[in-house]
Every structure is written in structure tokens, then in C-alpha cells.
Amino acid sequence: MSPLPLLLRTLAMLMFAASVAAADPNETCLACHADKDAKGSSGASIAVDTGKFAKSVHGEAKLACTACHADVSPKTIPHPEKLKPVDCGTCHDKPVAEYKATVHGVARKGGSQAAATCVDCHGKHDIQRNKDPSSRTHHDNLEATCATCHAKESMKGQAKMPGGAVASQFHDSIHGKALAGAARSAAPTCTNCHGAHDIRAKDDDKSRVNRAKVPDTCGSCHTKQRQQYAGGKHGKVRQEGNLGSPGCTDCHSAHGIQAPNTPAFRAKVMAECGTCHANYMETYRETFHGQVTNLGYTSVATCASCHGAHDIRPASDPASMVSPQNRPATCMKCHQGATVSFAGWDPHANKHDAARNPVYFYMALFMKWLLIGVFSFFGLHTVLWLYRSLRAMKGEAR
Amino acid sequence: MRYYRRFSAAQRVLHVFMMLSFTGLALSGLPLIFADQPWARGLARLLGGFESAGIIHRICAVVMIIVFGGHVLHMAYRAIFKRDWKRLLWGPDSMVPQPQDAFDMWNHIKWFIGKGPRPTFDRWTYWEKFDYWAVFWGMFIIGGSGLLLWFPVFFAHFLPGWMFNVATLVHGEEALLAVGFIFTIHFFNGHFRPEKFPMDTVIFTGRIPEEELKHERAPQYARMAREGTLAAYEAPPPTMESKAFGWFVGGGTLVLGLVTAVLIVYSVIR
Numbered sequence: 001m002s003p004l005p006l007l008l009r010t011l012a013m014l015m016f017a018a019s020v021a022a023a024d025p026n027e028t029c030l031a032c033h034a035d036k037d038a039k040g041s042s043g044a045s046i047a048v049d050t051g052k053f054a055k056s057v058h059g060e061a062k063l064a065c066t067a068c069h070a071d072v073s074p075k076t077i078p079h080p081e082k083l084k085p086v087d088c089g090t091c092h093d094k095p096v097a098e099y100k101a102t103v104h105g106v107a108r109k110g111g112s113q114a115a116a117t118c119v120d121c122h123g124k125h126d127i128q129r130n131k132d133p134s135s136r137t138h139h140d141n142l143e144a145t146c147a148t149c150h151a152k153e154s155m156k157g158q159a160k161m162p163g164g165a166v167a168s169q170f171h172d173s174i175h176g177k178a179l180a181g182a183a184r185s186a187a188p189t190c191t192n193c194h195g196a197h198d199i200r201a202k203d204d205d206k207s208r209v210n211r212a213k214v215p216d217t218c219g220s221c222h223t224k225q226r227q228q229y230a231g232g233k234h235g236k237v238r239q240e241g242n243l244g245s246p247g248c249t250d251c252h253s254a255h256g257i258q259a260p261n262t263p264a265f266r267a268k269v270m271a272e273c274g275t276c277h278a279n280y281m282e283t284y285r286e287t288f289h290g291q292v293t294n295l296g297y298t299s300v301a302t303c304a305s306c307h308g309a310h311d312i313r314p315a316s317d318p319a320s321m322v323s324p325q326n327r328p329a330t331c332m333k334c335h336q337g338a339t340v341s342f343a344g345w346d347p348h349a350n351k352h353d354a355a356r357n358p359v360y361f362y363m364a365l366f367m368k369w370l371l372i373g374v375f376s377f378f379g380l381h382t383v384l385w386l387y388r389s390l391r392a393m394k395g396e397a398r
Numbered sequence: 399m400r401y402y403r404r405f406s407a408a409q410r411v412l413h414v415f416m417m418l419s420f421t422g423l424a425l426s427g428l429p430l431i432f433a434d435q436p437w438a439r440g441l442a443r444l445l446g447g448f449e450s451a452g453i454i455h456r457i458c459a460v461v462m463i464i465v466f467g468g469h470v471l472h473m474a475y476r477a478i479f480k481r482d483w484k485r486l487l488w489g490p491d492s493m494v495p496q497p498q499d500a501f502d503m504w505n506h507i508k509w510f511i512g513k514g515p516r517p518t519f520d521r522w523t524y525w526e527k528f529d530y531w532a533v534f535w536g537m538f539i540i541g542g543s544g545l546l547l548w549f550p551v552f553f554a555h556f557l558p559g560w561m562f563n564v565a566t567l568v569h570g571e572e573a574l575l576a577v578g579f580i581f582t583i584h585f586f587n588g589h590f591r592p593e594k595f596p597m598d599t600v601i602f603t604g605r606i607p608e609e610e611l612k613h614e615r616a617p618q619y620a621r622m623a624r625e626g627t628l629a630a631y632e633a634p635p636p637t638m639e640s641k642a643f644g645w646f647v648g649g650g651t652l653v654l655g656l657v658t659a660v661l662i663v664y665s666v667i668r
Contacts, residue, residue, distance in 0.1 A: 339554050345559035381525075385506075
């Protein structure tokens with residue numbers, strides 16, 4: 001392009017701008033930026049969709065372009081090509097101040113170019129109110145908005161995402177499925193657990209998903225379970241300050257939460273119990289229940305069938321499902337007609353504990369030596385026989 | 399070649415049902431004992447899941463109990479109505495261990511280690527008697543504990559709860575003993591030892607060749623000749639059908655049992 005037409009164009013633009021400047025400052029800007037094909041010197045589009053802007057929350061308020069692009073004045077057109085980033089905090093001082101402490105804000109401050117800023121979630125010229133169903137930050141759309149980054153495996157390299165690309169896990173979870181269903185307005189989306197302008201890393205004490213806070217975060221919807229949990233042993237150990245005690249996500253996971261009655265979940269949660277209660281898992285595996293579940297079938301009693309889920313209490317607690325008083329009733333959930341004597345069966349009988357299970361202990365010892373005895377004697381008997389028979393046959397052949 | 403009758407038709411039929419129900423019980427029960435092994439999970443799936451494996455297990459259990467009951471009733475009939483109890487309880491035709499069995503075993507082992515001539519045996523050898531009584535013992539221990547575990551609510555009316563812990567333990571351990579024994583030691587003694595390899599069909603045909611009777615069971619042959627009963631026990635050669643049945647059904651069970659034994663040994667060693 002020769003310099004002359006550019007000069008002419010600039011001149012025409014200046015004249016046009018001067019003529020309309022007094023009426024509406026945005027018209028000056030739109031003289032160039034309304035052109036769909038308008039491009040900067042780098043070739044990137046500088047077009048602004050006026051229709052979308054007019055319907056946006058800022059357009060409805062008839063905000064001047066310069067309200068956000070504060071370093072541009074209609075009086076100095078053309079403006080320098082490189083402008084300062086828009087500072088939303090000029091008006092939205094509180095959320096922006098909050099943002100700075102979020103996991104995204106901290107990452108940005110640390111030099112990350114990947115961490116989300118205001119525009120990544122809210123948009124630019126087309127920002128809508130949260131209540132507007134077309135808004136990126138509307139309840140129904142948040143999953144997709146967060147997924148623009150959190151569904152990308154490639155993002156893991158650019159940003160510290162401890163859970164990885166969790167969007168698909170969430171989408172297939174019970175919460176994700178509910179979000180796709182009719183009751184979506186009641187289903188939690190990302191921000192219900194993580195917050196919006198207060199999203200913090202889970203190792204941050206103030207984070208809603210901090211280990212100590214998770215029961216309260218989940219409990220904001222699951223109030224009954226939260227109460228039961230507080231009364232159970234795991235909840236009580238938590239209250240004593242021991243965060244090693246399992247919270248909601250230890251059994252249910254965080255993003256991939258499944259319906260609790262599925263076989264897959266029942267099998268998985270049992271393995272979770274075993275990570276701490278390894279000795280009980282070992283004795284459970286010796287029972288019929290434990291053998292069947294180990295084969296991958298969960299139609300028999302798992303840990304939770306007898307111990308409960310949220311309000312697991314020690315057997316010494318009369319309210320416990322496995323207290324001596326309640327044990328027959330617990331057995332009866334599956335075994336109709338179970339008696340006190342029936343409930344005297346030990347679901348965690350230990351072969352090595354003569355005090356707890358004397359007969360079992362001595363029978364295990366007896367069986368062990370019976371097997372060793374029989375197989376040793378007949379094993380040797382067979383080997384010797386085979387050797388002698390082969391030698392005898394060889395001799396006959398000769 | 400002349401043949402003599404070693405097993406009656408009833409005994410052969412009982413053995414076939416015993417063999418089939420035993421194998422069925424083993425295959426449907428072992429997945430529980432080896433639940434942490436991939437092959438156990440595969441086998442459980444093959445049987446249609448643990449519920450259907452449980453049904454197969456119970457059907458086979460009922461068959462085996464009928465076999466056992468049938469044998470006991472037959473013995474009782476022989477003892478009471480045929481007044482044959484003397485021959486059942488003592489002597490070379492009895493399954494009851496005799497002093498001769500101790501000598502037989504001693505001489506057999508002496509032969510194993512090259513310190514004596516190869517012994518021959520009468521109608522029932524000491525290892526055959528061991529197999530027989532092992533089944534009796536197993537029927538009471540495994541069958542009894544199995545019934546306890548099948549109907550726990552009923553039995554809990556008169557048994558303490560810890561009996562079910564013990565029942566689970568002995569049911570599994572005894573089963574392991576029985577399966578391990580039958581699928582290795584019994585298979586070797588009866589079929590795989592060089593003189594019989596790959597299998598002895600006598601339990602299916604019921605007939606033993608004269609040569610074998612003379613060689614391996616010389617005392618029996620001599621005794622029968624002395625008593626003049628040889629002619630009474632002489633039988634036509636085994637039919638093609640009974641031989642084919644032995645080869646296919648018996649042989650098939652041998653292969654199945656041997657594979658199972660290998661899996662068990664592999665799982666125990668691992």
C-alpha cells in the first residue's frame with residue numbers, strides 16, 4: 001500500500017471523527033472499530049461487534065469505550081496502537097481485589113500468561129449479567145467456561161493444575177449429569193464448590209476446597225450427610241484437629257463423584273477404607289463377603305453395609321450399627337431372620353488372634369498342618385514312586 | 399485277553415457322578431478362595447458371575463450328597479440285608495485299613511528307595527483306601543460346613559456365631575486339600591504314573607485285564623484262584639462305549655483338573 005491513500009484515509013477519518021465527537025464519544029471509536037474487516041498493523045482484527053456490545057451489560061449502561069480503554073482520548077486519534085490492559089478494578093474494585101488473592105490472580109502475579117483474568121470468564125465487549133442465560137458466567141454455562149482451560153491436557157504444561165484436566169471427570173460425574181438434566185439449576189457447577197472471585201488453591205487455608213473446609217463446602221447442600229458425618233468417628237477425629245481423618249472427597253473423589261449405589265463406586269470406596277484399615281480389610285477378605293467383593297461383585301456386604309457411610313461409629317457407641325445391641329438388626333438388612341446368635345459371627349475373625357477367636361485360631365493351625373502333612377507325605381511318595389517306576393521301566397526296556 | 403470285573407456298574411456310575419460333581423464344586427468354589435487372582439475373576443465370569451457360580455456349586459453339592467448317601471445306603475443294605483458285614487469290615491475286600499496295609503506301604507517305600515522288590519497288592523491298596531476315607535472325612539467336614547454356610551440363619555438357631563467363622567475356614571481349607579489331593583496325587587496314583595499313563599479306564603469300564611490282575615494284584619489273583627471265584631468275576635472285554643466314555647469324559651476331567659492344579663500351585667507360590 002502506498003503512503004498516499006493511507007494519509008488520505010487518516011485525514012478523512014479525522015474529519016469524520018471531529019464532526020461526530022461532540023454527539024457520542026463511542027461514535028468516534030466505532031468509525032473505525034465498527035468495520036468488521038478492520039485490522040491492526042499486526043493483521044489482528046480490531047473490530048468490535050456493535051450489536052453484541054449494545055446488548056451487553058456495559059452497552060446497556062451506555063458506557064463510553066474510554067471508560068474501560070482509559071488511555072485513549074477521542075481527541076488524539078489515531079490512538080497509539082499499543083494500549084494499556086483494561087483495568088476492571090476502576091469500577092469493580094472489590095472483585096478485582098479479591099481476584100488478586102485467587103489461584104488465578106496469584107499465578108498471574110507470578111508471571112503466568114495462562115491463568116484466567118476477568119475477560120477469560122466474563123468476555124470483553126459482550127459481557128452479560130450472571131443471571132442472563134447467554135452469559136458465560138450463568139450457572140448453566142460455567143462448566144463450559146471453566147472447561148475452556150480445564151479440559152485441555154495441553155494446559156497442564158502451562159499452568160499448575162494438580163487435578164489435571166478435570167472437566168471431563170466432572171462432566172461424567174453425578175453433578176455433571178445433573179447439570180445436563182432438568183434439575184440443572186439445583187445442581188452444583190464449578191463455582192459452587194470453588195467460588196468465583198475467591199477461587200483459591202486447595203492448600204490455601206481460606207480455600208473452600210481446602211481439606212479442612214471440604215465437609216462444610218459439600219455440607220452446604222448435603223446438610224443431612226454433613227450432620228451425620230459430624231456425629232461419626234471420622235468427623236469427630238476431624239474436630240479434634242486430625243485432618244488425616246477422611247473427609248467427603250477421600251471416599252467420593254472430587255470431580256468424578258459417582259452415584260453411591262453403583263457397583264463401581266461400592267468397590268472403589270471399599271479400597272479406600274482399606275488404605276487406612278488394612279488389618280480389617282485383611283480379615284474381611286477371609287470372609288465370604290470379602291471373597292465375593294474381591295472377585296468384583298458388590299451384591300454382598302461391603303464395609304459400608306455394616307458400618308454405615310457418613311456416621312460410622314465405633315462398636316462401643318450404642319448408636320453404632322455394629323454395637324452389640326444393633327448388630328442383629330444390621331445383619332437382618334440382608335439376612336432375614338438373623339438372630340443374636342447369628343450376629344455372633346465375627347466379620348473380622350483373625351487367624352492369628354487366639355484371644356479374639358480361640359476356636360478359629362486353633363482350627364486354622366490344625367488345617368495348616370494337616371495340609372502341610374498330607375501334601376508333604378504324598379508329595380514325596382509321588383516323586384519317589386515316579387522316579388522308581390521310570391527306572392524300572394527303563395530296566396525292562398533294556 | 400481275559401478280563402475280570404473290578405468295579406460293579408453301580409460303583410462306576412457313582413464314581414462318574416462323584417467325579418463330575420467334585421469338578422463342578424472345585425471350579426465354582428475355587429474362585430472365592432483365589433479371589434485376588436486374575437484367573438479366578440475370569441473363571442467366575444465364565445460361570446456367569448458369582449451368583450450363578452453359587453447355584454452351580456449348590457447343584458453339584460446336592461449331586462455329591464446323593465452319591466454319598468447312595469453309597470452309604472448300599473453299604474448298609476449289604477451289611478444288613480445281605481448279612482455281608484463281615485466282608486465289609488475286615489479282610490481283603492474291605493475298605494477298612496488292615497495291618498497288611500502298613501506292611502504294603504512299608505514295602506512300597508522300600509522299593510521306592512531301592513531297598514526291596516516291587517510289592518504287589520490285593521484288591522484295595524493302601525493309597526486307594528486313603529482316597530476312599532479322605533472322601534468320607536471330606537464329606538463330613540466340607541459337606542457339613544457347606545450346609546452350615548448354605549443355611550446360616552437356620553443353623554444359627556442352635557449354633558453359636560463363631561461356628562460360621564470356623565465353617566468358612568474349614569470349608570475352604572479342606573476344599574483346597576481335597577482339590578489339591580485329587581488333582582495331583584490321586585491323578586498320579588490312578589492315571590499318570592508311568593505304568594498307567596496317560597490314564598487307566600478301569601473305573602469307567604469296570605474291567606481289569608488278566609495280565610494286570612496277575613502282575614499288580616498277585617495276592618488277589620492267587621486268592622481268587624484258591625477260592626475258586628475267578629470264573630465268577632470273569633467278564634467280557636470292555637465295550638467300545640465304556641472305553642470312549644472313559645477317554646473323553648474321564649480324560650477331559652483329568653485335563654481340567656490338571657489345569658486347575660497348575661493354577662492353584664502357581665497362585666500359592668506367587
